[in-house]
Amino acid sequence: MTSILETITSIIAPHSCFVCGDENNMLCKKCAAVAASLYKQNCFMCGLARSGYAACELCAPRSVLKSLYVLGLYAPPLDYLVGQLKYQGVRQFAADAAVALADITIPAKPAIVTYVPTSARRMRVRSYDQAALLAKHYAKHIGAPLIPLFERRGNQHQVGADRAARLAQAETMLQLRSVSAAKAIAGAHVYIVDDVYTTGASLGRCAALLDHFDPKQINGVVIARQMNNS
Ligand SMILES: [Zn+2]
Ligand SMILES: [Zn+2]
Numbered sequence: 214m215t216s217i218l219e220t221i222t223s224i225i226a227p228h229s230c231f232v233c234g235d236e237n238n239m240l241c242k243k244c245a246a247v248a249a250s251l252y253k254q255n256c257f258m259c260g261l262a263r264s265g266y267a268a269c270e271l272c273a274p275r276s277v278l279k280s281l282y283v284l285g286l287y288a289p290p291l292d293y294l295v296g297q298l299k300y301q302g303v304r305q306f307a308a309d310a311a312v313a314l315a316d317i318t319i320p321a322k323p324a325i326v327t328y329v330p331t332s333a334r335r336m337r338v339r340s341y342d343q344a345a346l347l348a349k350h351y352a353k354h355i356g357a358p359l360i361p362l363f364e365r366r367g368n369q370h371q372v373g374a375d376r377a378a379r380l381a382q383a384e385t386m387l388q389l390r391s392v393s394a395a396k397a398i399a400g401a402h403v404y405i406v407d408d409v410y411t412t413g414a415s416l417g418r419c420a421a422l423l424d425h426f427d428p429k430q431i432n433g434v435v436i437a438r439q440m441n442n443s
Contacts, residue, residue, distance in 0.1 A: 360397055
């Protein structure tokens with residue numbers, strides 16, 4: 214449990230690496246590289262042994278997402294750090310995670326970065342959208358424009374919802390912000406940023422919405438992947 218005092222202190226005080234204690238980063242470059250090296254870059258759909266974060270040849274025809282870049286599993290230390298970003302107002306981790314994600318991505322040009330927006334209800338509680346913040350830093354690091362392409366209609370949020378409920382919510386809530394903005398992705402490599410990949414419903418929905426606009430390729434970029442057997 215984090216006390217209010219600890220939370221306030223962590224926002225004001227300079228952060229140190231949660232793993233090794235190195236100063237100035239919540240996750241230093243060295244520990245981020247270790248986390249990335251421990252993650253198995255298998256096919257994100259079926260788990261077939263692979264490298265390079267891409268869907269395998271058998272899954273690729275069924276997936277609009279070409280690759281899913283993941284820093285690590287939703288487990289220590291990333292579950293704690295993502296929690297700090299999402300629920301404790303600690304924005305610093307978005308910057309650190311973006312550097313680490315830029316290191317594992319091989320950005321193809323022309324690239325466009327966008328993100329899966331959080332719910333309006335969460336925005337009101339926390340005053341920022343963690344995925345938008347992450348995407349802003351990530352776009353800067355890979356040298357690509359950030360274009361907000363999606364919006365959520367409705368106020369439900371996904372904590373505690375089961376897989377079927379999440380899929381249904383993601384289907385109906387995520388929409389294109391504007392058709393004219395989406396036209397900018399024609400011929401581009403699109404990187405859709407989100408904090409955590411759980412069922413893949415939100416990213417899948419966003420990718421499907423963009424597929425009609427002739428992108429060269431659509432990829433997902435997330436801090437952590439939650440493995441569930443449901
Ligand atoms: Zn470290
Ligand atoms: Zn596969």
